[in-house]
Amino acid sequence: MPGLSFLFAGKMREPHFEAAFAEYIKRLGGYTKCEVREIAEQKLPERPSEREIAAALAREAREFEKAIPKGAYVCALCVEGEQRTSEQLARKLGELDGRGVSRLCFLVGGSYGLDEGLKKRADWRLSMSRMTFPHHLARVMLAEQVYRAYTINAGKLYHK
């Protein structure tokens, strides 16, 4: 199964989300190599303009692009992306493995999501929900779903 890179904008602040995320990454480590990197989240005023947001996301996009491993298959998380069930996600990751993808790179933006251009350039746009979740909680949800997918593909019983 492909190695994993999780690239995130901003540092985790809530110890409970950090602990939950770390638990899934630890479990994923039993299946494959995992790398987690946080790029700096651009500072914005409390009620930023559309233009300020776009400029900040563009700067973050450049940092994301520097951090994406060469040859990785890039999956951008966004609310408007493709929805899959957990089983369908597992199947997709299995297919990528079958195609010889050796590294899968997931991108999760900060409070304002990801740059439009970055999303377009990604190989795949995945949505976990039509609802908007705080990006720190979204990291936990993503790590859990990827762990679940690897467990499904390994034919193991998911530890509930």
Add this chain to the structure above:
Amino acid sequence: MPGLSFLFAGKMREPHFEAAFAEYIKRLGGYTKCEVREIAEQKLPERPSEREIAAALAREAREFEKAIPKGAYVCALCVEGEQRTSEQLARKLGELDGRGVSRLCFLVGGSYGLDEGLKKRADWRLSMSRMTFPHHLARVMLAEQVYRAYTINAGKLYHK
């Protein structure tokens, strides 16, 4: 805005999910009265049969029904339910308030979800994702979305 009852099958085990959930319930307490109740999750073997699962869910359903406050509007969480964006959820909760609903009761099942009959009898079936999440994580996601909805309806800036 309506008072809230969160009814769950089984006890929280992971301290990080418990802390995350408690944080959102504390914040929700600034908007309305919140009640959280856990009903006993029926014990099942590691690989239960369909019949064993159905029997356990039926027993849990009876406990849920005893715990549902009289006159509450009941929302059952399930993967096949209706999907809404966060803004659409806020609108729905606002509409229920406008109709005079004074208590909203959310049901989250255990590892095997909710009894089919219980879901049918609920006033509304809501899906947060096509993906299957662990029910303890689903509680955190639900509390966050309800908190977000109340914040949207109060016209306040969501604290990201």
